[in-house]
Amino acid sequence: MANSKSAITLLNSTSSRLCFARTSATFASAPPDQLKRQSRRIKMAAYSSMARVAGRRRAWARALLFRLHTRPRHKTLMRRKRRPSTSSDDMVGKLRRLLPGGETMDVCTLLEETANYIHCLSTQVKVMKAISNHHLSKVN
Amino acid sequence: MEIKVGTVGGSSPIGRQSDDTGLESLQFCEEIQGLMTIPAENASSFTALLELPATQALELLHSPDSATAAVVNDDSVHHCIKDVPKPYFSAFNCNLTFPTNSGLIERVTKLSVLAKEHSPETTSSVPLNSSVNLEKVKNEPTTDTDSNPNPLQTLISDPTVENTNQRSAKRKEREKKGRGSTKKSKNESNEDAEKLPYVHVRARRGQATDSHSLAERARREKINARMKLLQELVPGCNKISGTALVLDEIINHVQSLQRQVEFLSMRLAAVNPRVDFNIESILATENEPILESNFPTMVSPLMWPEIPVNGTRQQYQPQWHFDGSVNHQGWARDEHNHHNFSPPENSLLSYDSSANSASLHSNQLKMEL
Structure with a gap:
């Protein structure tokens, strides 16, 4: 029940925020730069809601929220300005760079947080798929 | 001893x-x-x-x-x-x-x-x-x-x-x-x-028994347990053996998920935003179950900071259709701090009503579950 509750909360907040982000842009006949900005906004909203649902206890959620709130908003969400040069060749380094806030974790924490991150990301993908399918079915 | x-x-x-x-x-x-x-x-x-x-x-x-x-x-x-x-x-x-x-x-x-x-x-x-x-x-x-x-x-x-x-x-x-x-x-x-x-850690015959070795062995066992959990989590990863291959698969999975989120956000941005959507209808038209994934370590979810009382839902429900034509400045301004909704304007009422209806529908869904 708690699982469904958290999933519903994620769905809730994601849908509300996506609606929220969409309404800030213009309509379907928008120029591509506006579309791009709009999609970025949607992505920010989606990641932010996901991190908020995951809670402050998760290191990746904290890092994601920090990055979302400190980054200037014209920057792309998931792009890093400066890649860490250390341990970039092995698999753990790759995973470290992939996970938000993974540069400062040790390997145990990194794997644990990765498990939780995969959970949340897969649920997020399902939620966004559901919303977009619904919209497409409404349009068609 | x-x-x-x-x-x-x-x-x-x-x-x-x-x-x-x-x-x-x-x-x-x-x-x-x-x-x-x-x-x-x-x-x-x-x-x-x-x-x-x-x-x-x-x-x-x-x-x-x-x-x-x-x-x-x-x-x-x-x-x-x-x-x-x-x-x-x-x-x-x-x-x-x-x-x-x-x-x-x-x-x-x-x-x-x-x-x-x-x-x-x-x-x-x-x-x-x-x-x-x-x-x-x-x-x-x-x-x-x-x-x-x-x-x-x-x-x-x-x-x-x-x-x-x-x-x-x-x-x-x-x-x-x-x-x-x-x-x-x-x-x-x-x-x-x-x-x-x-x-806590048993040393078999012939293994080193000084404290560093014991700690290192405990750490390795912990990493192996996490790796096994991740292997169950990532689809198609059970048959692979070898830490490097499993890590590679995990990395690919995370990357694909992040790319999917990106793609879906683009797709959602391309969709006509004037379409009103209802969570209940989303869940009704949903083919695959959303709730099948379990969250074993997820903390209690963050609820909305302020949700109007239930009696105001019918009152605000007609404004739900004005989502696309609301005041743009207000939305754009509030977008960057959307964790604290303190709406002084009239245009946010529709948003609150949407959240409220969504939560109510989710409550209905929970009752059905």
Whole structure:
């Protein structure tokens, strides 16, 4: 029940925020730069809601929220300005760079947080798929 | 029992407390008196020590550069002191009837005092009323290196065998010796009872038992457990063996998920935003179940900071269709801090109503579940 509750909360907040982000842009006949900005906004909203649902206890959620709130908003969400040069060749380094806030974790924490991150990301993908399918079915 | 003794004892330097032995020697003599009940049947090591040339014995007993030699000598000296009968110790400090010099005996007392000194700090779980016997039991497995082949050491154990064999030989010898004294066996059982909550990692035969190795093994087991959990989480990852391949698969999965989120956000941005959507209809038209994934470690979800009371839902419900035509400045301004909704404007009412209806529908869904 708690699982469904958290999933519903994620769905809730994601849908509300996506609606929220969409309404800030213009309509379907928008120029591509506006579309791009709009999609970025949607992505920010989606990641932010996901991190908020995951809670402050998760290191990746904290890092994601920090990055979302400190980054200037014209920057792309998931792009890093400066890649860490250390341990970039092995698999753990790759995973470290992939996970938000993974540069400062040790390997145990990194794997644990990765498990939780995969959970949340897969649920997020399902939620966004559901919303977009619904919209497409409404349009068609 | 032997594991922890080996771990704590093996990593401590021995010969570093050679300054305050004068004070301890007095106490040592008192404790020696308590030791005298042990039968003297294994005095061969002491005689072996005495059979050495005095210069070599002193050199062996001195040698501060190699701690292992000190440990070995310490151990043998313990045997010696324990097995020497009482009359020799009554005349301990004056003239000894042993055919040796008095400097050797002083070294003996110093080393045993040293051993008694360094043992309580290495094993912190020892109660304070532990006798010399217990400390001797603890000290004996510290002879775990074989870098000092001398005839003294061969009496105790073979210097070239591995650690566990040496320790088992020692234990046998100790048991053979300690048959008469029930005190030692009681101490051992006491020690066993105390060691149980401390040893979490089992070391098999032939594995290293010092604390770094144990910690490293615990860490590796933890990483393996996490890896197994991740392997169950990522689809199609069960059949792969090998840490690098599994990590590669995990990385690909995370990347694909992130790309999917990106793609879906683009797709959602391309969709006409004026379409009103209802969560109930979304869930009704949903083919695959959203709730199938379980969140074992997810914390309690963050609810909306402010949700209007339920009675206002019908009142705000007609404004739900004005989503696309609301005031743009208000939305754009509030977008960047959307975690604190404090709407002074009228345009946010529709948003709140949408959240409210969504939560209500989700409540309905929960009731259905």
